[in-house]
Amino acid sequence: MTQAPVDLSVYLVTDAAQCGARGRGVAETVAQAVAGGVTAVQIREKDADGRDFLRTVEAVAAVLPERVALIVNDRVDVFLAARVAGVRVSGVHIGQSDLPPAAVRELIGAQAVLGLSAATPDELRAAAGHPARVDHVGIGALHATRTKADAPPSLGHDGFARLARLSPLPAVAIGGVTPDDLPRLREAGAAGAAVVSGICAAEDPRAAARAYALAWGRVPAR
Template sequence: MSAPDGVYLVTDGAQAARAGRDVVETVVAAVAGGVRWVQLRAKDAADAEVLALLRAVGDAVPDDVRLLVNDRLGVVLAAREAGARVDGVHLGQGDGSPARAREALGPGMLVGVSASTPDQLRRAAADGADHVGIGAVHATSTKPDAPAPLGLAGATALAAVAAGHGLASVAIGGLGVDDLPALRAGGFDGAAVVSAICAAADPALQTRRLVRAWERAA
């Protein structure tokens, strides 16, 4: 299974609701715009709700769309046991052991880890992660406890460190269309967005703009 590449949607149900949509509608629109990697993040929802959301999204998008779940290894395991579509888990610092996730999931599923320092990148590689989310690149309101912003230069420096450890890297944190060319040129494999899609008036159109910006930087 390949690691994330291109524009990667991380969902935010509250932002989608304020824009007049639910998470499934937002994901469907983003996929129509060109997204092929989706991370379901629902920090305040019960496991059963996250599993139901995963099933609903899996039923609504094509088979080539990769679906990861933020934080909830138990949900990923339950989904796999039930035969629901799921491709892996993404763990923040303090959200659980990547090594345990890798042991539980085996080699055929994805384990992503959030990282903002070289030491965190080293540990992610040692623990069997496939890829890392590096950030926050810019200040972001979607994750109030995010580390201090790295800036584009700081983030791309960490992308090089990640590559040295054999990890694919995805930038995250306050990203917009104008950031994507520099991030791709700086060595990132993908760019994860939350507000840029979830809060957009037309998420399909906004996704197409993001995808075009990424592709033009090739």
């Protein structure tokens, strides 16, 4: 048995440095963003050690309503530690250079969500045909972005649409996504948009998240 499908429409990927530059912690930024309409949250801590990463996951989980999925980026060990501690975590998102999906699925179990970054037709075909069951893919970069040092070249809307059509899995666009992009992404068949700077670096994360939610066609929960 697997858990209910995750609403990926407005998918916040956190950046501690950008949150901190605005004088907020990650958990405070997430709480405000969820109030504005964020539907899923991925905690990405590229430079944190395991204990600090786990503390951030715990703090974010404490402010999330049940309807909002909490995904851990890359660190399967942090996901497992959080689950052992009784923290509500939904799954893991991995990249092409992380642990193989089969190993991750074995570790996290059948009920957890498994997301995978993909940027080429071959990667998308492999994700769709993987026996370990990848639940959704992240396709990018839509636009040039500085929030991920190893981001692939920008695809633009046409490039994203071409790749999304190749995959039967729900596809999320990432990379410099703005609210103006969302109607075209939805028309292209995207399951949602992953946003980093547009919310984490915003002066008002709640208002920023609401702009994305409204652009997607959602009425944010109050």
